[in-house]
Amino acid sequence: MVKAEKCTSCGVPLLGKGTSAFKCPQCGENIVGRCSQCREQSVKYTCGKCGFTGP
Ligand SMILES: [Zn+2]
Ligand SMILES: [Zn+2]
Numbered sequence: 001m002v003k004a005e006k007c008t009s010c011g012v013p014l015l016g017k018g019t020s021a022f023k024c025p026q027c028g029e030n031i032v033g034r035c036s037q038c039r040e041q042s043v044k045y046t047c048g049k050c051g052f053t054g055p
Pocket of ligand 2: 048
């Protein structure tokens with residue numbers, strides 16, 4: 001399990017349920033955080049390390 005402090009897309013703190021965090025699928029180094037809202041709306045994220053963008 002990986003953890004992120006903030007949603008990568010909108011920057012809200014990741015607290016509670018419905019949030020997720022995972023390693024960037026491209027570089028595998030940066031942790032991408034997603035809040036429940038961004039997950040529902042499939043908001044895109046950008047890896048701060050390699051610039052990978054994904055839904
Ligand atoms: Zn978000
Ligand atoms: Zn990356």
